[in-house]
Amino acid sequence: MTKKVHEDQRYVTALLTNDVALVNEIYKKCAGKVKSFVLFNNGNADDAADIFQEALVDIYNQAKYKDLQLTCPFEPFLLLVCKRKWLNELKKKSVSPVTKGEDDLLHIGEDTFEQAEVLAQQQEQNVLFLQAFEKLGERCKEIIRWSMKGEAQEKVAETLGVTYGYLRKKKSECMASLVKLIDRKND
Amino acid sequence: MTEDKILWTARYAEGDLNETESLAYESLLKHDQELKEHLLDYLEAHGSLRMLFAYDNERKSLVSTLEALNEEYFDNIEAAEAEIDTVQPKVTKLSTYLRWVSGLAAVFVLGMLIWAPWKGDLYEQFNAAPQMNVAERGAEKTDLDQAATLFNDKKYQEAKVALSKLNLADSQNAMVTYYYGVSLIETSEVAKGRLLLEELFKGDSVYKYDAAYAMAMSYLKEDKKVDTRFWLEKIPDGAVQFEKAQQLLKKL
Structure with missing residues (x-):
């Protein structure tokens, strides 16, 4: 059964249409939380800004080229994507995070985890396609x-x-x- | 057989089959699981490659918006970090000496990144300032002659003003548009300059590939290699700038 598209799809559309007012709203809601998380986990404000921007561009790409339809609220989805990105960065640098995994995200709905998982899988797939292309x-x-x-x-x-x-x-x-x-x- | 099905799928998806062949494909697709998977693989691959290679102006605009908002929302680093320092114990403490050395190293690395002599070299090497050649037709200098003199003397600020007037009077003049675009880029009006040069590239004037090369240079200056490559690749064999573009492509 096809899941219902969440009303927060409007934020995804805002990224696609570069709707500055609505994108600003995304920042207002989420930038502070991502910044706190990154700062608390051995990062700085520049790291937080990079992670935040990367996550938003990933969502844009996913929506434009892979028809992403949001079936969960936007805010927890974006926060989860940012947190995973930053934890991966720390892993690459062999730094242990202060926050243990995603324990602090248990209140996040299953749909959000699923949607973030799809995004992560798509990124991996892009790498595979690029490797195949190079051959x-x-x-x-x-x-x-x-x-x-x-x-x-x-x-x-x-x-x-x-x-x-x-x-x-x-x-x-x-x-x-x-x-x-x-x-x-x-x- | 599988390989035939994959090629058949690609031809179907590319709209390369005739009507009868397409109908036959769609009919088989209804109950052939393998064919369905090939089509999904194809669509996924196509989407990913478009994501990687498309020249996406909307994405560029979005990134500009995000960069501006980042400054607003992720600034004030020290205050926020100080706040965190009060609640977060340091995991490892570096010795004073080590901190000093690593601090110095960080400053050096940062300095090198900003200075980036290797980038400068490439830009300097490949951005030979173009010369505006106009045939003087009489003793009295025309506005075009004056603009050319200013441009060739690298007085881009003044050249820009003169070229702007000429461009306004005759926006179809490709030569004026090209040198006006370059002047804009040289005087930090990069976005406006690129718009003009891009338009020029879309046309069929003799400045078409000059415009492409100037676009590439504008991105090289900002060390945006993907965009630099994109514009260099637009210059075909036979164009005056082809050799230089190829040399630069190899170095990027």
């Missing part, structure tokens, strides 16, 4: 990179010095090669 031949990489930029495919064909028909055929083949690489990886 393709140079011509395929060039065709895919140019095709994904968002320009009219006719223009891409012109830039690459090939016909439109050839570009489409080659792009399908290159994308198929990429999917095959992922398919083998999962076997």
Whole structure:
């Protein structure tokens, strides 16, 4: 059964449309909490700002390119994403956090954990796709990179010095090669 | 067979199948689990690659908004950190000497990052200031001649004013637009300069690839390598700037 989209989806839309007033509201609600968490866990205000910005851009990307539909409230979702990001950073630096894991987040609903989990999985998937992309031949990489930029495919064909028909055929083949690489990886 | 199905899926998703083939694919899709998974994989891969490579102006605008809000909401570091220091015991205490040395090292690293001589070198090396060549037609200097003199003397502030007037009088003049765009960038009106150069690039004037190269330089100056690459890659073989663009791409 498809879950109902939460009314806080409006914050996701605000990120997509760069609605400054609503994005400001997100900051008002959440920036202080993220800052306190990061400062309390061996970070500084710059770290907090970076984590906060990264999380918001991740949500934007997820919404724009993977059709993210929020099924939980935005605030706990964003806080959870930020906390996980910062705990991962600490892990990379081999620093133990003061806060033990997510014990302090037990009041957060299951939906929020699920949504944050999907976001984290998508990030991992992006890395896998990029690794597969890097294994393709140079011509395929060039065709895919140019095709994904968002320009009219006719223009891409012109830039690459090939016909439109050839570009489409080659792009399908290159994308198929990429999917095959992922398919083998999962076997 | 699996590989054929993957290629078939890619061709379907790319709109590369004719109507009959598409209908056949959709019909099989209803009950072929493997095909469904290939289509999902394809869509996921496509979305991820778009996320990574798309030239996303909306994302850029959002990042600008976030950067501005960060300054407002994440500033006042010392006060907040002092507040935390009162409740958080230090996990490890560095000796005074070690603290001093690490402090010095941090200042050095920060200094190097700001100074960034390696970045400067690359920018200096590849940003040869363009020269505005205009044919003087008489003893009396025209506004265009004067603008060119100012521009070539690197008096960008004054050149900008002169070029702005010329641009206003004839916004279709690609040469004026190009040098006006460069002047704007040189005088910290980067966003406006980029807008003009981007428009110029979209057209078919002889300044098309000059505009692309100038865009790349504007990003190189800010050490934004992805954007620099993006614009350098737009310069095709045969364009005057191609060799230089390729050299820079290798170094980035």
